[in-house]
Amino acid sequence: MSAKSVKLENVTKQFTDDEGKVMTAVKEVSLHIEKGEFATLLGPSGCGKTTTLRMIAGFEELSNGAIMFGEDNVQNIPANKRDCTMVFQSYALFPHMSVYENICYGLKLKKLSKSEIEKRVTPIMDIMNLHVNKNRMPNQLSGGQQQRVALARALVMEPGVLLFDEPLSNLDAKLRITMRDEIRRIQKELGITAIYVTHDQSEAMSLSDRIVVMNEGRIEQVGPPMEIYQKPKTKFVSDFIGTANFLGGVVDKKDSDRLFVKTKQTTIEVLQKDADTFHEGQSVSVVVRPEAINLSKEGTESAKVLKSVFMGQIQEYELDFNGIQLYAVVADPGGKEVYYDGDSVNLTFSQRSLHVVPA
Numbered sequence: 001m002s003a004k005s006v007k008l009e010n011v012t013k014q015f016t017d018d019e020g021k022v023m024t025a026v027k028e029v030s031l032h033i034e035k036g037e038f039a040t041l042l043g044p045s046g047c048g049k050t051t052t053l054r055m056i057a058g059f060e061e062l063s064n065g066a067i068m069f070g071e072d073n074v075q076n077i078p079a080n081k082r083d084c085t086m087v088f089q090s091y092a093l094f095p096h097m098s099v100y101e102n103i104c105y106g107l108k109l110k111k112l113s114k115s116e117i118e119k120r121v122t123p124i125m126d127i128m129n130l131h132v133n134k135n136r137m138p139n140q141l142s143g144g145q146q147q148r149v150a151l152a153r154a155l156v157m158e159p160g161v162l163l164f165d166e167p168l169s170n171l172d173a174k175l176r177i178t179m180r181d182e183i184r185r186i187q188k189e190l191g192i193t194a195i196y197v198t199h200d201q202s203e204a205m206s207l208s209d210r211i212v213v214m215n216e217g218r219i220e221q222v223g224p225p226m227e228i229y230q231k232p233k234t235k236f237v238s239d240f241i242g243t244a245n246f247l248g249g250v251v252d253k254k255d256s257d258r259l260f261v262k263t264k265q266t267t268i269e270v271l272q273k274d275a276d277t278f279h280e281g282q283s284v285s286v287v288v289r290p291e292a293i294n295l296s297k298e299g300t301e302s303a304k305v306l307k308s309v310f311m312g313q314i315q316e317y318e319l320d321f322n323g324i325q326l327y328a329v330v331a332d333p334g335g336k337e338v339y340y341d342g343d344s345v346n347l348t349f350s351q352r353s354l355h356v357v358p359a
């Protein structure tokens with residue numbers, strides 16, 4: 001198996017409907033996925049994830065731009081000749097073939113000998129724990145087992161690039177986590193380049209080396225999960241990844257790595273590496289993560305507890321902060337003072353969980 005890098009340069013896709021109306025599903029997307037990297041396209045329904053993946057696979061032609069596998073432009077290579085395979089949400093197994101036959105299918109098409117096929121299939125079936133089910137038909141398998149067969153069938157092709165379109169969304173919550181871990185383990189073990197599509201943020205966070213956040217056909221931000229969470233570039237990204245409170249305000253003062261934002265409630269100091277990209281007087285929002293809010297009897301910013309819920313590992317609070325509702329989460333409530341509905345509290349904000357985005 002030799003993993004390949006994938007490069008998208010200014011990729012655009014337009015569809016024309018029956019009445020001749022043009023809609024742009026993917027807009028000037030540029031992206032470089034490294035060899036052996038696990039990249040996830042994440043975004044709301046209709047933002048262009050599947051369309052992007054289908055163009056990489058060769059199922060959809062580009063309206064503009066280029067896609068490269070390694071150094072090669074794949075424009076003139078049809079889907080079945082491209083060095084990639086796709087795993088679908090629906091598994092798409094052949095119902096009249098056994099597990100073993102399903103897994104071998106692509107290799108038979110490639111005219112590999114019986115012994116060569118066995119040499120490739122056996123270790124993958126080991127990894128995927130499929131030997132006992134070898135002779136069963138797909139309809140005799142659970143959803144998780146079927147998805148494992150679909151994954152094995154893709155892996156035996158030893159593709160340079162492995163594509164996934166929401167492969168786990170038909171599985172129940174627990175199995176989804178098991179399969180997710182399995183996909184990540186195998187991808188790492190075999191060093192495969194993987195491009196994974198989902199609209200589930202926890203799936204994206206747990207699987208990816210980098211997340212590509214998409215919105216309305218465009219890339220909003222690309223980065224490792226923690227960076228996307230801690231340093232979102234836009235309001236959309238901060239809201240889509242994790243939970244965010246927003247305090248609207250204007251930049252009152254700034255220096256090279258700090259912004260002072262004047263909000264209706266208070267002036268907040270935020271450490272921010274890209275402070276340069278903002279100007280004084282600019283309208284902004286301070287992203288306040290729920291875990292950034294500390295409640296106490298000391299401090300200067302007063303708020304009222306609207307709702308307090310004990311959840312075991314955390315205490316959840318809904319707060320009224322001078323007319324703005326904030327959602328706060330305090331870990332290990334057993335070891336801390338807990339406040340209840342109607343209590344007056346004071347707030348402080350942990351600086352490292354604050355971030356400023358354009359309004």
Ligand SMILES: Nc1ncnc2c1ncn2[C@@H]1O[C@H](COP(=O)(O)OP(=O)(O)OP(=O)(O)O)[C@@H](O)[C@H]1O
Nearest residue numbers: 015016025043044045046047048049050051052199
């Ligand atoms: N063959 C097509 N003809 C016309 N419009 C299309 C076609 N395929 C996709 N679209 C449109 O392009 C946009 C992007 O669709 P796409 O399937 O890529 O979204 P997605 O991000 O995968 O969404 P979901 O999370 O719901 O799967 C949508 O508005 C969709 O209606």
Ligand SMILES: [Mg+2]
Nearest residue numbers: 049050051165
């Ligand atoms: Mg889709």
